[in-house]
Amino acid sequence: MKIVLRKESNVPFYQQIYEQIVQRIHGGMIVDGDALPSLRTMADDLKISVLTVRKAYKYLETKGYVYIQPGKGVYIRGKRDTSRSIHAPYDWQHMKAVNVIRSQYIINRHKKYYDFSQAILYPRLLPNPFLSGEMQKILDKDKMMLATYGPVQGDEELRIEISKYLKDYQRLTADPAHLLITSGAQQGIDLIAQTLLKPGDTVIVESPCYGAAIDVFVNKGIHVIPVELDEQGIRADLVDEVCQKNNPVLLYVNPAFHNPTGTLMSERRRKELIELAEFYHFFIIEDDSFGEIYFNDIELPAPIKHFDKNGHVIYLKGFSKTLAPGLRIAALVAEGPVFDWLYAAKALMDIGSPLITQKAILPFLRTERMKNHLEKLRTALQIRRDATIEALAPLTDILHFQIPQGGFNLWISLPDSMNSFALLKKANEVDVSFLPGTACFVHESKHEYMRISYSMLNDQDLIVGLQKLREIIFDFQK
Template sequence: MKFLLHRQSSTPLYQQIFTYIVQQIQNGMLKDGEQLPSLRALADDLNVSVLTARKAYKWLETKGYVFIQPGKGVYVRGKKSISVQIERPYEWQRSLSTNVVRSQYLINRKKQYYDFSQAVVYPRLLPTQFLADEMQKILDKNKMILATYGSVQGDEELRLEMAKYLRDHQGLNTHPSNLLITSGVQQGIDLVAQTLLKPGDTVVVESPCYGAAIDVFVNKGINLISIELDEQGIRSDALEEVCQKKKPKLIYVNPSFHNPTGTLMSEQRRQELVELAELYGFFIIEDDSFGEIYFDHVFPPHPIKYFDRNGYVIYLKGFSKTMAPGVRVAALLAEGPVFDWLYGVKASMDIGSPLLTQKAILPFLRTERMKNHLEKLRIALQIRRDTAVDIMSSLTGMVELRVPKGSLNLWISLPDSVHPLRLLEKANEASISFLPGSSCFVHEPKHHHIRISYSLLSDRDLTIGLQKLCEVIFDFGD
């Protein structure tokens, strides 16, 4: 019995063997009562261990597809196959999958009224009307823009304004030719992964980490190593230990008001990361999605990219959070041959990001509107943060809060007796959603956490929803 095993897949080999034999039974290729190969013969045919073969047969027996006669062999029990095929008609598709399907967004697919799961800003705090008016002006002037592909690199006018913005607000002296416009930071992360990584490469991430970034790396078969954060960000001493034992291809960090914890990486730690990249020869993906959303006059240091002189840092600047999620515009900054590689992969991805939205944000960046908008947005979000902290503090002694100095999220540690997924089920019954902390870890975390995003709801719904959530947590903990 020989067939192709996907050895790079995260699906265990014994499960792949199980699935194949079930298919053979269901399509009639293996008849009721037919004897299957011995453990040793199956192991030799598929180049697997006898233990793997034994686990596959044991699982088939447990599910009722075969029966084992000690000393004689393994035999097909085929009468059950028809009902199983009717109950699960799409099961055959699993045998074709070579990737892990991991996504933090699968957890909260059903939208709840009190939605604390999305790190998205309340629509009325964003310049949606201005952007809508600008898009209408563009369409009135030139409807053919809808029939035009944007350039692969991004609109030239927008890249010019982006370069000015990065110079004025981040201290990054860059040329528009080194910028690539992407459809949000998420596409930028995926673009870097597609360009630089292959299955089996080692990538270092923070622990906890932005869950959607973990999804990108895991689903590409990458070997992920997570390093804990302290109050200054990812520990550079722990990173160096990893570099001495492994050879990471890149590390991914979210240094300015980290998602999900809100941690602000110190300037010293940022410089140390660049020094380690130079010493051990790895890339750094710097995700700067929240740098402008700071509170309590706590200004973030220069980006990690500011300290990079030799092209080790690939900098991603997102505008979806602060301007409009539906615009999906971000800038990727890179120098050297890697920029050409990224350009080529971007061309194969989408040929170019939508031109209409790129043109629409130009007036916003060219005037004082962006500066004024960010000032008002910070005030509104700080009020929401304070509201969230005040309400959740009623659970002091039961939960532990990490008060962020920026960003959109509140990271909450739960008692060991309160499991986040079971808590989420109870919260859903009250029309409440949040992000379980397990979505932000490579492996199952030692302790229980949840992430509350205080940015999406109105002031009134934020207050009511959090009060209801406190009741759910309190009742759950009794």
Template sequence: MKFVLRKESNTPFYQQICVQIIQRIQSGMLMDEEQLPSLRTMAEDLNVSILTVRKAYKWLETKGYVFVQPGKGVYIRGKRQASSKIANPYDWQHSLAVNVQRSQYLINRQRRYYDFSQAVVYPRLLPNQFLADEMQNIVQKNRMILATYGPVQGDEELRLEITKYLKEYQGLHADPTKLVITSGAQQGIDLIAQTLLKPGDTVLVESPCYGAAIDVFTNKGINIIPIELDKQGVRSDLIDEVCQKKKPVLLYVNSSFHNPTGTLMSEKRRRELVELAEMYKFFIVEDDSFGEIYFDQITLPPPIKSFDRNGHVIYLKGFSKTIAPGIRVAAMLAEGPVFDWIYAVKSFMDIGSPLLVQKAILPILRTKRMKNHVEKLRTALQIRRDTAVEILSSLDDVVQFQVPQGGFNLWLTLTDSIDSITLLQKANEADINFLPGSACFVNEPKKKHIRISYSLLSDHDLKIGLEKLCKVIRDVQFE
């Protein structure tokens, strides 16, 4: 089993060892009662002292992750299994160094009926029939569209419509020749990482952060520095402190209704970030997937990109969340040489995003349908938010949260007596799922937080599911 220590990290070596072992336990890469390397073997492999490894194993033992058999070794804690256990032919794969610690919560899992884990809109609130009809019409009129690669940069008509959309909804003036269409915002993040980052580079992220973005940077061998949030968004004062010691390549942020916390970054903070990017010469990746979904008639600050004058901000606008998750379409706005670099990388990444889905959303953007759809979606999701807030407020002695002004999520902080992983296991038994907060942190998993997405269920199922979850939380509290 391979463990890797990042010498340049500020995290102590023993903590890095602990984090990697915990991640492997949670992802199933380390099985119950599997033996860990000896103190000497681990110390030699990592070129650290035996005392460092001993400290890591001792910490894991006190937290209940491992147990020690005197004279034999250190083992993963779990139910004892029969000695006649049949060898798994795939066990060799556990020795590979992979990073799936956050993705494990999002894929290949058993679906629960009351699913609060996915920031996805309830299907009946989306224009599915309209899109299906449009796709059918497009194919009937031009069957060759299925035999045609889309342009690397994206469909020209769509790029023109998106520039109009950004001006109307975000007040952002964009040049269609500087837009690149990607297969969702997630591909956009990966494309930026492929273009700008190399192993050992430094990236700043919000803490907590969108977990899939952390995984993208981790898998590139990047030094990730988490920056705390406050009520105005990511803390610019902490970014300034880091930049005086490190030279980050980029800062990744969710500016509007941050995933997972729902925080809306203030205009003052947005301006400060651009000033810091100019001063220390780094990029800001502004991921805006929830900006249209605001509640309570609030006025949104302009995008960070609107304050950018020198190409420091790369703006990502996702449409999958509000139109249809199955239509993976996003737009990236980048200016200066970075646009050419991104274009070149995309040309060999996928040759061009699917043309059919790009053409299918054109009628929505060109007519009042999008405006009407978004207004109805806001109303429906605000009702769901209010339902979630009302029900979860009954747990005010064990759960704390800020009421989001938009987006799809509630970020809950649990009392110290409740462990989010244990809570998830109990919730699964009650046919409930949510995202544990540990999926949203860079370093040692924090077990005091969970993310509840109120967007996926119907009004009826949302109410029942949350009431069931409240009971599970109470039961775990008194265990």
């Protein structure tokens, strides 16, 4: 079996092996009962570690393509229809495929009741009745609103209110004329990538990183360089080293309760990144989706954008996480020619975000409702964080994690002997899901991780789900 590894690819080696074997199964080149090469043989042929091959085979087993007989080998499992009449019409599409193996939305496509995989809020913590009532009032007052496009830049009233909000809550002065409303922070990331990047350009990201941001860059043919974090955020000294050898166009960071680790970037580190951006002339995407969710009344540093004097930082403030995921509202702040470029790209992308959803959150931002809502959110999520840590306390000799000071997530280091995908498969059997750490790395990680989002479930289901997960981990260690 000839497996070809592309070392220049951002897809980890074990995933490349997995994909090529699956293609052979679907193409009828290997069939039910065929044996795959031994771990040692495959490792020697490809000049990689046995651990990487083992991970590929375990992933194939997790997906049901093979079964492993200890001491004997790895064999193709099950009957698969490989007739040309079924597969031939769409075979050509594999040549156009984007990287979806790592996507958190593919990994946990089938929803589980005890869902720890999504960093979104339990619906009853959101102001849904108020917002739905406001939308109905808007339609009753202006039934023609649905018959027109919203402004490309976004509703002017909303931009004015968000400008006030950023000054009050983030210590960030932003002219409403320099705000662009997007359909969530995710669209903002994609919009920036589409505007500023071309295949072969270099982007620096945190490692680990928000997986959907990685996918945006990878699937546009961008050279993505991961830089590790410490307790203060992405390491500025390593960013400097990368800049000396490359010419990055962008640095993507999530400084306020980083997704997935929960790290809060220090003010010193924020200033260091600005200095590097000024010296090497690159943009910084500052993704701020969790900045309001802090615990124990800690004092947050000002956003990186606060220290930006020359338009190096494109700031993204998402409201979906804290206000209403279904409304898909975020604001992008940028100055200089790049704002006009982003505006033009937004016009081509969707001709403007829906107007009714923008109008719906205006009353919330204009009153004390937002302040009261955020205070209640912080209390509710701190209780959930504490309950999660308490539930996992009996596993501290197995699992390792830092207690986050805010945000929605707990980032957990697993024993290297524990495969996160195999653990997820066992968890799924008892209706539990989480996010394997693989989704958050550009390349294959040396260690195994998992992300638990404690924000999605109610108090009771959170405890029950964590008890189930704890039992699975205990049994997995036996």
